[in-house]
Amino acid sequence: MLTVLLKQVQPRFIKLTYEDACSPKEYLEESLNYFINTKVEEHGDVYVLGIMVGIVIVVFFLKNLFGYLANFFITYLRNGVLKDIRDVMYKRILNLNLSFYSEKRKGDTIARITSDVLEVQHSFLSILELFVREPLNIIFAIGSMIFISAKLTLFVFIFIPVAGFIISRIGKTLKKKSNQVQTEQGYFLSLVEETLANLKIIKGFSAEDRLQEKFETSTERFKDYSNALTHRQNLASPVSEFLGITVIGTLLWYGGNMVLNVDSGLNGATFIAYMGLAYQILTPAKAIAKASYSVKKGDAAAARILEIIETESEIQDAPNAITAPLFSKEISIENISFKYDQETVLDNFSLKVPKGQTIALVGQSGSGKSTIANLVTRFYDVHKGTIKLDGVPIKEITKKSLREQMGLVTQDAILFNDSIKKNVNLGKEDATDQEIIEALKTANAWEFVKELPEGINTNIGDGGGKLSGGQKQRLSIARAVLKNPPIMILDEATSALDTESERIVQKALENMMQNRTSIVIAHRLSTIQNADQIIVMQKGAIVEQGKHQELLDKKGVYNNLVAMQSFQ
Template sequence: MNYFKKIIRYALPYKGYGIANIISNIFYALFGSLAFVSLIPMLKVLFDDKKEVTAAPEYTGIIELGDYLEGQLNYFINEKIARDGEMDTLMFMIILVISTFLLKNLFGYLAMYFITFLRNGVLKDLRNDLYKKTVALPVSFYSEKRKGDTISRITSDVLEIQHSFLSILELIVREPLMILFTIIFMLTISAKLTLFVFIFIPVSGFIISRIGKNLKKKSDRVQREQGYFLSILEETLGGLKIIKGFNAETIFNTKFKNSTSRFYKFSNSLLNRQNLASPTSEFLGIVVIAILLWFGGRMVLVEGTLEPAAFIAYMGLAYNILTPAKAISKASYAVKKGNAAAARVLEILETKSTIVDSPDAISKSDFNDELSINNINFKYEDEWVLQDFSLKVPKGHTVALVGQSGSGKSTIANLITRFYDVNKGDISIDGNNIKDITQHSLRGLLGLVTQDSILFNDTVAGNLKVANENATEEEIIEALKIANAWEFVSQLPEGINTNVGDSGNKLSGGQKQRLSIARAVLKNPPIMILDEATSALDTESERLVQEALENMMKNRTSVVIAHRLSTIQNANTIVVLSKGKIVEQGKHQELLDKKGVYHSLVEMQSLS
């Protein structure tokens, strides 16, 4: 129930609908019980099963309530027949029965109408919070989690919560009240018969509860497996070229089939256990009805202590308990399934982000002096990627980081942007530790062009407006011109309003990278971080973009992570990294003259 309490708080903004649902359910339960009681006078008239009563009975106490109500009913029927005749009285009773069933169903519909807004509202808010949390969690969180598993939690797990926990909101008032009102009327008709029924209810409850054991565990297996095969699907769509290029379809087909086979087995086990609830509860109910027929039949035929019309209505009421009892037993299974789904959803919602603003973090909107990296150490898992690394980047300077793959170049970009936090040391801007600057304002000072051209399934303009939501068409075109991208964008069918496809796959690699650069240009930040920004470009595109980058970096502070050394010859400082440490530092010509590591890297690239 702890999970239920945490999820139910999402219903608070919609409590008005909840109150309206409760009121409607109260009337639904009341008229649902009265519908069967209203059959008694009709049956009495129909079978001429009425006692001659000449005076209204007197109320003598709660113990004799059944006899008092029966006397009142007989008196009313006698008076009605004497005044209007038997056929008119029968018609009146039929209208009474129809009216009670009509009111029952009207309030049943209203209850469902109001709960719909509450359930879908909770669903909407829960998904919104999950998405917000998904975006807020650090990049490191998703290096450990499968993306498909996260997608599964936002889609199927949230739906499972709606089908399970939120279904209880319908049952928590309506079904117990239906049982309560029905039992009250049953006691009124015959207390002896009702007490006899209660002997068998605990036995039924015990049998049903035994069936529901281990349902949460079975449900958790199903949901985890669903997350796994969604991950395979997501990876397949992302790496389709590699799968086809290496004829690896069979490998991935096998992985997916194995996962869906496990899902098939787990789902069968879960649903078969769950499906056992309804027939078991119905069979047990019919057993109780059969016993009632035997015991009640003796009261009517042998003892003469119960009227036939009352007994028929009583049987209707007894059967009326079965439906809500079945619903409650099914709900208890749904709660166990919902517990597993809620646990997975709450795991994301309650995950504490490792990258947080300090309580007194400042909002910084300008850059005046220098970006400073002071004796930092960092590791992703066990091995140190950077050790005692220090670097100063004065305002207006371009600093290039070069080195072999795995030397820690891209890690520095991740640390400056606070995608990860350093383990030791600090990074500061104008003397302010970046941990003491809000993440939003820190990233507002930075422009980022990554090695992978990350574009969204949107128009050219939509992709650029990620950097500046309020950018005008003229500003977008100017940014495209600076990035040497306007030449091809202007030739697209709808210009800047052309959709670039999923991950920008309608464009070439060079075109995608130039749009990424245009996006950074449009943001116009004081500090630019270029993580191998020209690595995806052909020689001609590289020349065009390099010119654009040089224009863009004038009077701007830039940290350039370079793969192609020809692109960083004009940098103020070139830093050569090896295994997370600085091995050389200086200008292009200075480093060439040293005949060291940088010289070797240049030689290798010129030979290739």
């Protein structure tokens, strides 16, 4: 168009046939020459120029319209992918076994589901359309450039691999530096999480300065890593632009020589169009180079996310696992052995818990009492031996159906930042308000709940922080009472209660445990004197067993434990 309008070629008024043309390029050029000159003859130069301007405006309008539509629709894809990643991660967090979190910092896991997912959004998903659009732009521009001048395009291609090699060398270090940033962020988020959980102890031991120093050391490292990463990222744009303009400058020199050489077949107007196309390559190439740096950075975050998603829980349902039958006979623990890392906790341990009986486990800390509760509920799997429910190994039963038959009250009252109602009905979501109130009464909790501003709908704060230790424990007991399972596991259930509350709750627990199988792990021996069987443990083995009075009469380990607690 430029060549014809600037009168740099002989005007054509007779249409050229395809058969008469020497090449497709000549046919297109001469056909356009004929079209423009006939329109100029009919309507004048200004009219044709107006048509050209109108075409340019329409093309750019369509470009921006479709650009907006691309972003409009890709928003659903981008946010949908983020939702799916978070959902899958949270599901994996719920399903992973407890041992995973004894090795990992909780704050690091939080960092992966928050900041790492956002990094994936910024690094991958925000530039998703770029990896489709820009290569198409480059392919179209290169195709047009080859069409105009294959010789000049071949010259350009000599320089592109050199520029690409330099850019890739810079990008390789970004993943490593980004991984350092993400890891350090996980570390100081862990410090924040631990600080919030243990603020009372930190203040009680005047350890604020020590924790502050530890946190500032971590954020100083984070700053240094972030600076190094940002410097590398900032290098991407100027390097790619400088390399691009070097290619353009070399192209101007070489192409200019071709224009000055009449025999080259390249005129000024065609060369200007060619340079425009060459610059069209530079812009998307620069965008892709910058995006590739971003991808390198996001790659580290993605690897941290995938580490969680691809970690398989060691405790899995067997392929042919069955639903647990309603408990009717006994829990049988047969010659089990278990160890945490290298420390053996239980060795060849056996025990039978008949239906309807209360079995109490007592002994010093570290004797393996709580481990038995963790193994029966299948929070951990035994290394040797078998645990059976009514003769069926629990590894052959689905975890969900096994745990649905068990109620659990732990030493630490684990509550959520929600209402009393939502905390108590955790195991029975469809429970009525009256059922919840009855469970609270059984656990001696209704007395204080009814005095609260909103009763059972009162929010109890983070971890039940608005309640006393005894009140929190009574709510966790009410939660187990409401579930009404055939098997109860009480792990130091009354340890947080004062003497008066303990006596009332102990009576309630005894009533609840009637006709129900119970495994009671007790530190206060006063709470288990009515147990059907008391198992005295020492270093993972049974040293004595029998009823309360029988064991006292033996004058052995149990008697010594009772004496130490001044219980007569």
